[in-house]
Amino acid sequence: MNRLQKLLILCATFLIINTGSVSAISNPSEDDQIYGFEAQWAKQFNGGYVTTAPLIDNATLFVRTSGMWVGQERPQVFAYELNGKELWNHTNQNATQHDMSPLKIIEAGQGFCGNWSKQLIIAWSDGLIESVEPLTGLRKWQYQSEVDVWGITGSSAQDEDKLVVTTRTGIVSLCLADGSLIQNATTDLGWRNGVTITETGYLAGDENGTLWHLSREGNLTSYPLAIGKIRHPPLITDAGIVIHAQGDGQSTIALLDENYSIINTYSSGSSPAMPIMIGQYLVTGDSSELRSFDCSNNCSALSSLTFTTNGEMAMGLDGQFMVPLNTAQGGWKGFTLVENGLLEHVRGFQPGFSTYTTAAPAVYSEGDSDWLVLANDASRMVVYWRGLNDTQPIEDLDENTTANDENNNNNQILLVVIFSSFCAMLFMAGKPEQGKKFSILLILLVAIIAIPTLSTQWSNKVDDISADIGIEDSIDGVEGEWNQSWPEQWQGTQIIIIEIDGQKQMMGGYSGFDNVLQLTNQVAIDLNISITSQQSDIGTYVTSFDGHQGQGWEFFVNGSRGSFSADNVAIEESTIVHWIPA
Amino acid sequence: MFQALGTHGPVLSPMTSLVLDIGLLVAAFWLLATPSKKSLGDTLLLLTLVLAVSAARVLMQPLPNIQPVTVAALIIGAQLGARRGAAFAILVAMISNAIIGNGWWTIFQAIGWASVAVIGSKFAIIANGELQRNRLFVAAIASAFVFDLIVSFSIIDSSTSIVSFLTYLAHGIPYDLLHALGNLTFAVWFGTWFADVVAEEIVVEEVELMSEESIICHA
Numbered sequence: 135m136n137r138l139q140k141l142l143i144l145c146a147t148f149l150i151i152n153t154g155s156v157s158a159i160s161n162p163s164e165d166d167q168i169y170g171f172e173a174q175w176a177k178q179f180n181g182g183y184v185t186t187a188p189l190i191d192n193a194t195l196f197v198r199t200s201g202m203w204v205g206q207e208r209p210q211v212f213a214y215e216l217n218g219k220e221l222w223n224h225t226n227q228n229a230t231q232h233d234m235s236p237l238k239i240i241e242a243g244q245g246f247c248g249n250w251s252k253q254l255i256i257a258w259s260d261g262l263i264e265s266v267e268p269l270t271g272l273r274k275w276q277y278q279s280e281v282d283v284w285g286i287t288g289s290s291a292q293d294e295d296k297l298v299v300t301t302r303t304g305i306v307s308l309c310l311a312d313g314s315l316i317q318n319a320t321t322d323l324g325w326r327n328g329v330t331i332t333e334t335g336y337l338a339g340d341e342n343g344t345l346w347h348l349s350r351e352g353n354l355t356s357y358p359l360a361i362g363k364i365r366h367p368p369l370i371t372d373a374g375i376v377i378h379a380q381g382d383g384q385s386t387i388a389l390l391d392e393n394y395s396i397i398n399t400y401s402s403g404s405s406p407a408m409p410i411m412i413g414q415y416l417v418t419g420d421s422s423e424l425r426s427f428d429c430s431n432n433c434s435a436l437s438s439l440t441f442t443t444n445g446e447m448a449m450g451l452d453g454q455f456m457v458p459l460n461t462a463q464g465g466w467k468g469f470t471l472v473e474n475g476l477l478e479h480v481r482g483f484q485p486g487f488s489t490y491t492t493a494a495p496a497v498y499s500e501g502d503s504d505w506l507v508l509a510n511d512a513s514r515m516v517v518y519w520r521g522l523n524d525t526q527p528i529e530d531l532d533e534n535t536t537a538n539d540e541n542n543n544n545n546q547i548l549l550v551v552i553f554s555s556f557c558a559m560l561f562m563a564g565k566p567e568q569g570k571k572f573s574i575l576l577i578l579l580v581a582i583i584a585i586p587t588l589s590t591q592w593s594n595k596v597d598d599i600s601a602d603i604g605i606e607d608s609i610d611g612v613e614g615e616w617n618q619s620w621p622e623q624w625q626g627t628q629i630i631i632i633e634i635d636g637q638k639q640m641m642g643g644y645s646g647f648d649n650v651l652q653l654t655n656q657v658a659i660d661l662n663i664s665i666t667s668q669q670s671d672i673g674t675y676v677t678s679f680d681g682h683q684g685q686g687w688e689f690f691v692n693g694s695r696g697s698f699s700a701d702n703v704a705i706e707e708s709t710i711v712h713w714i715p716a
Numbered sequence: 717m718f719q720a721l722g723t724h725g726p727v728l729s730p731m732t733s734l735v736l737d738i739g740l741l742v743a744a745f746w747l748l749a750t751p752s753k754k755s756l757g758d759t760l761l762l763l764t765l766v767l768a769v770s771a772a773r774v775l776m777q778p779l780p781n782i783q784p785v786t787v788a789a790l791i792i793g794a795q796l797g798a799r800r801g802a803a804f805a806i807l808v809a810m811i812s813n814a815i816i817g818n819g820w821w822t823i824f825q826a827i828g829w830a831s832v833a834v835i836g837s838k839f840a841i842i843a844n845g846e847l848q849r850n851r852l853f854v855a856a857i858a859s860a861f862v863f864d865l866i867v868s869f870s871i872i873d874s875s876t877s878i879v880s881f882l883t884y885l886a887h888g889i890p891y892d893l894l895h896a897l898g899n900l901t902f903a904v905w906f907g908t909w910f911a912d913v914v915a916e917e918i919v920v921e922e923v924e925l926m927s928e929e930s931i932i933c934h935a
Binding site: 570571 | 779887
């Protein structure tokens with residue numbers, strides 16, 4: 135094998151892999167059609183992870199990378215326009231630990247310590263706190279906090295004219311105008327222990343499970359809770375203060391009263407995520423479950439779903455909150471709290487790449503456009519857009535960060551032409567063996583490019599043939615066609631039948647639901663039927679209706695047995711879904 | 717035991733997953749514990765192959781159903797025998813799935829690739845120390861379908877009828893063909909080289925073993 139051949143193999147391998155990954159991100163393929171969103175551009179950062187949510191403010195996107203840096207690479211903060219044009223990036227050469235402190239925008243204002251303009255706060259794992267101008271990245275001020283192996287990993291908060299930050303060794307408050315130190319209190323060591331502003335001062339936890347209260351007058355008080363490590367900003371609820379503490383192999387969700395005494399606790403799974411409040415409801419997550427609590431009174435447990443999440447959760451669009459799935463499959467799942475605060479899985483967001491995921495998404499709405507930014511532990515970020523009209527918002531795309539359909543297709547055609555020519559030359563040059571080798575590579579390349587389209591068409595064909603020759607896996611009593619006894623207004627709409635204990639409960643007249651699970655969830659609400667579902671690597675499975683679990687549940691769409699999980703079976707406007715016990 | 721039923725079989729509880737992994741590991745070590753003596757170098761070679769092919773599988777994961785493990789299992793089965801080929805297959809399935817995603821399907825993938833290794837050992841791909849390229853190509857294509865069929869069994873549960881299973885298989889034919897094409901490409905490009913790599917190392921080990929035995933005899 136000569137050097138040219140080796141070089142070509144290398145190029146081919148690179149191009150094949152590159153073609154696959156780029157098309158997954160940039161082509162609005164089925165995978166990328168995330169419920170009306172279309173992939174606009176993607177960015178693969180050089181190293182590390184994205185473990186904190188990107189931030190969108192005034193049509194500017196900010197994102198930071200994190201990691202344990204041992205080579206030349208270091209963590210960075212980037213700012214982009216929403217069309218993908220990079221505004222600036224900033225590298226911290228001294229930060230070598232995990233940078234998990236969320237980026238924070240501070241609006242312009244004035245206070246006792248001076249006036250300040252709009253600023254982006256970046257806190258680093260080397261203890262540096264920076265205030266930069268959001269559009270240029272130019273530094274306004276900085277403050278160096280104490281470091282013990284690492285520096286800042288928790289979230290910061292604004293208290294009028296002060297920025298309050300939990301450092302590695304305590305709590306500091308800085309003047310937003312110039313970064314001058316106002317307060318500096320020493321606590322035990324912390325990690326990812328963000329700060330919460332209260333009426334009386336600041337609350338933060340530490341690795342020893344102690345809750346600290348720093349009053350604005352400077353009085354520091356500790357409250358040892360002995361329930362595990364406190365790795366999130368304490369949550370203030372109507373029922374009291376909530377902490378989800380990390381223990382050994384388990385975690386404890388504790389409700390504290392105004393004196394910081396534990397009122398009640400709830401044991402849960404290991405490695406808790408950062409809990410969030412949605413109205414009166416508390417949502418917690420860990421390696422085992424996602425849970426909801428009603429914190430209007432005493433934070434009573436409401437519901438739980440099997441799930442693995444260990445990072446951030448955040449509100450998304452359409453009234454959902456989005457939770458990263460921290461498994462090899464990764465991605466994000468959208469949930470809502472239905473009546474009485476019960477958790478309900480709505481849909482999954484799997485943007486064509488699968489890896490562990492801990493960062494919450496960023497969402498942004500402007501005019502008729504909604505933006506969704508997803509970034510994962512593989513340091514890959516994808517920006518999605520949806521609009522009320524069909525006009526693409528991005529016309530002037532950055533060539534380095536965007537590959538549109540046309541360019542992608544051109545690249546693929548160019549690649550095929552080059553390879554074909556090369557194969558032909560080898561045959562003509564009397565080297566048939568080499569020609570065959572490159573020809574097989576060419577065929578494989580074409581097959582990889584064509585397989586998504588081919589397999590979809592093939593599957594449709596298989597379904598058509600199955601229907602034509604009547605080898606449907608029919609089950610007696612499954613409703614697959616219009617029934618004359620149904621209300622006339624259900625004609626042409628989405629209809630669902632749920633058969634529980636031999637009793638058929640049916641509803642119709644629905645429209646606009648994209649998949650079986652969405653429709654089922656809505657109908658269950660309307661019929662007041664409780665649903666439990668099971669997350670798995672390949673989708674969501676309904677495990678019980680009204681507590682009836684049996685041997686499992688299966689569904690039929692227009693009489694055909696569902697081949698995939700309920701959230702992965704698309705439905706049309708005129709569809710009959712029939713659920714029966716397996 | 718099982719937490720739920722899914723399209724790819726039951727979703728495993730952590731305990732079941734642990735038991736499954738231990739079972740596969742025991743199977744792999746049992747297969748490696750052959751009556752004949754194996755040198756440290758021999759074991760290290762197999763371990764290196766396991767790690768390298770696992771890494772290749774993980775790296776090629778973005779490519780749909782391109783499985784470098786299949787041809788590797790075929791050739792290792794042919795060169796090192798069915799037992800070590802099957803052990804290789806089990807270990808690669810376990811290690812690569814630890815990164816890609818572990819589950820009920822791991823056991824079927826392990827069985828699938830172990831079966832491919834057995835095919836490799838029985839199909840006379842290596843004859844008189846020479847790789848029979850045409851036989852390798854045929855076996856590489858056939859192995860794709862054998863492996864995919866075995867892995868497809870993972871979807872079967874009490875509610876799966878023959879018709880629905882056949883429909884499922886029919887849906888997957890394009891990906892089976894792509895697997896076969898990928899195997900053929902690997903075999904064409906790397907088959908001879910990979911067979912030589914495995915064979916060369918064994919020869920060296922055997923020479924060393926023979927030398928040691930010779931020294932012992934002289935002593």
